Amino acid sequence: MVRFVSAVIEEHEGRKRSRFVASVEIRGLQKHYGDVHAVGGVDLSIADGEFLVLLGASGSGKTTLLRMIAGLEHPSSGEILIDGQRAGPDVPPRSRGVAMVFQSYALYPHRTVRENIAFPLRAQHAPRWRIEQRVTWAAELFHITSHLDRYPRQLSGGERQRVALCRALVREPRVFLFDEPLANLDAKLRNNARDEIKRFHRQVRTTTIYVTHDQVEAMGLGDRIAVMEHGRVRQVGTPQAIYDRPDDTFVATFLGQPPMNLILSRSPALAGGTVLGFRPEDLLPRQAFDAGEGVCEFSFSVSRLEYLGSERHLYGTVAEGDTVNGPVVAKLSGRMGACAREGEGQPFAVARSAMHLFDAATGARRSE
């Protein structure tokens, strides 16, 4: 009877806790290794229950930032607040209420799946019946109940990832940290695993910080994306805001495949040193627009045509400016691509609304 009552109380508290998620505040965070500035002054606030993706190339400082939030690395300066409380060097990882999923999943190879999932709870000295209950719950959530008595090496990559998620979940952390958890999966599994993580976040609604270098992952998963380069955050925003209104040429070319076309304008109508940016999918044959529509016209010399099934990529140069980052690319879909051909001076255009202006010297966005 006593056990039953305490089980009910525990469960109630558990539910209260799992709804209890934390915000994360990062202020002026820096990390130096000698002369190397791995993270050089990052300010970020992550709201309760938000899914924030840190996106950047390798060496951009995103993993170091994540490890500082976890408490595995101590900042050189600046501070981290989890749920309003300072998480300084004196607060060890276990007291931060964070759970981390590593790139390699870091499952304990000498322990069964059940023991792996139970490990954080045993470290908390949770009672045995509670451990049993949480492990069963997590295993059911991720459909790995039948694998509980196997060892990690007997599992596929996708199953291992689910075990790692279970292990992170059972403790009811306030913040989830993911360090490139899909990098070790092949392309096919990666799609499923992305779904799994998205579904997982919808279900638990715990604040999540997710590190990746893959823009598709970032766009598909994030409520917001923070694009990082050289230890700094270049832009934070929703995937659409970042794609549609990049703050600078780095962000503009980092997202999108093929990347945004940048050309140094020769137009006298624009201030000197203006870079024009437009997405390959926005560069269309002139006849695709109505005569009265506000467009920028380009004389596009196509030197190479690439057939990719659902779309065609046209590579070349435009007469209106010098290219900044490789050839100008136009991405034409099905019907429109069918009449594309190689050749000099074809009339192409970009809608004015799809045009971005950047400063050539700083790369920053210019207000039109």
Place this chain on the structure above:
Amino acid sequence: MMRRATLADRPGGLGALLLAPALLYVFLLVGVPFVLVILLSFSDSTAGSLTFHWVGFEQYARILADPVFRRAAWNTVLVTLGSQALAIVLATAAAQVLRSAFRGRRLARFVLLLPWAVPVSLGAIAWTWLFDSTFSVINWTLRAVGLLHGWLYWLGDPTLALVAIVLVQAWRMFPFATLIVLAGMTTLPQEMLEASVVDGAGFWRRLLEVELPLLSPVLVVAVLFGIANVATDLGVVYLLTGGGPANTTQVLPTLAFQRGILGADLGQGAAVAVFMLPFLIVVAVAMLWLARHAEVGRR
């Protein structure tokens, strides 16, 4: 112009040539004495005569009936296992310290290796002084900090003398074990250790539930290596106690030496030495098998 193949171009011939000195060395200095000692253990040969008289298992029957031999066999087990247990605990602790980055780590690693690099005889002589009945530094220190009120006759008391031998053997073996454990630790996946930290494991849980289980293959190698070394060691006991007082600290190697060489009873000395062989063969085979198959973090 085509040059003719020389000896160096023929892997078979050159290999055999280069291996020959080593093989000859092993054959003459290990192989021949090995066969000889097995033959001698079935004879009543003495050092004074060159006669060989086959007596079958008589020497083995005699030593098994001998209380000094039984004591020596028991001591060998005690010293070997005791020193290994101590060495592994010390090695794990030392490895924990030495893997963290601190100023002077290189020097600390070098100093740590000294007991292993020092010749057995030199080390043992230093220890006889530490354990000396009148000038024992250990006793003096214990008294100075108030832990000892009487006086310990380290090498004069049978039990204390065995403890002293275990201590010295552990001291001698633990640096190498530390190196093995350290090397094993560096191969442990960093992410796994960090995962256990984030999962809330403290020092002991991480050590006992994650690190040591994953390190167990290398620990076993370290232990087997230590067993093979300590069980066959003559020097430490011979120099520290000489098997005394009254044969109470004899181990099999010292007893074999005493009976066979000092006592000139070659047959019996050989029987004592050969007695260890089956056990050591098991250890050696296990060691070779593990060295080939063991992999850190694998089960």
